[in-house]
Amino acid sequence: MDFIRGIAVLCLVYMNGYAFGLMDYSYIPLSTPPFSDSLIHAVSVFFVDGRFRTLFSLLFGAGLYIQWQKVKSTAPLKARLHWLIIFGLVHGFLLWAGDILFLYGVSGWFVLKYLQSNNQLLVKRAGEFLLIGCVATALVLFSAPDEVIYRDSAQYIDLYSPHYSDYFLSNLGMNILMLVAIPIMIMWLCVGLMLIGIYLYKNEVFSKGLTKPQLIVCIAGAFIFSGMRLYASKFTGGAGYAIQEFINTFAALFMAVFYIHLIVKFCNNRTHVGRLIQQAGRLAFTLYICQTLMQLLLYKVLYPQWVLSFNRIDYWLVATGLVSMQLLLTTLYCRYYEQGPLEYVWRKLTQAKIAKINA
Numbered sequence: 001m002d003f004i005r006g007i008a009v010l011c012l013v014y015m016n017g018y019a020f021g022l023m024d025y026s027y028i029p030l031s032t033p034p035f036s037d038s039l040i041h042a043v044s045v046f047f048v049d050g051r052f053r054t055l056f057s058l059l060f061g062a063g064l065y066i067q068w069q070k071v072k073s074t075a076p077l078k079a080r081l082h083w084l085i086i087f088g089l090v091h092g093f094l095l096w097a098g099d100i101l102f103l104y105g106v107s108g109w110f111v112l113k114y115l116q117s118n119n120q121l122l123v124k125r126a127g128e129f130l131l132i133g134c135v136a137t138a139l140v141l142f143s144a145p146d147e148v149i150y151r152d153s154a155q156y157i158d159l160y161s162p163h164y165s166d167y168f169l170s171n172l173g174m175n176i177l178m179l180v181a182i183p184i185m186i187m188w189l190c191v192g193l194m195l196i197g198i199y200l201y202k203n204e205v206f207s208k209g210l211t212k213p214q215l216i217v218c219i220a221g222a223f224i225f226s227g228m229r230l231y232a233s234k235f236t237g238g239a240g241y242a243i244q245e246f247i248n249t250f251a252a253l254f255m256a257v258f259y260i261h262l263i264v265k266f267c268n269n270r271t272h273v274g275r276l277i278q279q280a281g282r283l284a285f286t287l288y289i290c291q292t293l294m295q296l297l298l299y300k301v302l303y304p305q306w307v308l309s310f311n312r313i314d315y316w317l318v319a320t321g322l323v324s325m326q327l328l329l330t331t332l333y334c335r336y337y338e339q340g341p342l343e344y345v346w347r348k349l350t351q352a353k354i355a356k357i358n359a
Helices: 002-020 035-047 051-071 075-094 101-114 119-141 154-159 164-202 212-232 237-267 275-282 284-302 312-333 341-358
Strands: none
Touching (some): 002 051, 002 275, 002 284, 035 312, 051 101, 075 101, 075 341
């Protein structure tokens, strides 16, 4: 599971890089984009967009269940989630509104009541929450404006600002909107995925992978829904975005489960396989925050003009450089320490809160 977590956290940078331009617009193409844009977009739709965030949600649900199995009490889990929520609020307001820590904290708190549920109830509730989240998301996206903005348009130049102070104020407003959106739509999707993660763990998918019939269904679902999502890319406006997100929810789920199967079969429960990626998985919290800091430094402090000229391939080249740097830092750090600095702080704060509760 450390290997899966390592893959998930490292690949997040390929999703999140675009949002450091204009958070509310993500990637802004040229009016006549290069061929590389179309190619990378197709690759992203099939293998990247939402896949690793979904993978993290599945892992988080499984992780909560594993921790609960060890102590048979939700008190320590609530203490961990309490501090995760606080970390998320700090990260979101001060650094980046795309934070997922707060989302996982509040969603995990909701999931705690289902840790003792049987498989049938887990699947039933997961389906219900995913449906609620999809419908709520669609209703919100229906109100999205129909305008299409291009990077080489005067409108984009008006929106763009190289000043970090403008970014900070914009980030505050965006994070407030994200906090409002979480209980309305995003949390339900996340809770549904976490419950599926528990179901997958209880059915040994994280240790043995899928059965052959399950694998066939998973591959078919992943590529059918991903193909539908790619076709839906031509739809614009609120209705188009709603359709895209609805389809992508299931495309990401099938593909994420397929990734779990591939990784399980690759590692084959051998602890020495992919040691560096496993180490990255154990430093996932630290690496996630470091990704935000590095991308803020690049896109908002050192080279703010990049967002005016970068095509998709440029963002991916930077992302590849950041992943390489994180792997190098992980190698050096793990020579001396087994636990990441933020993981250490999180554990100590959790222990202090538990001690205070028990006092």
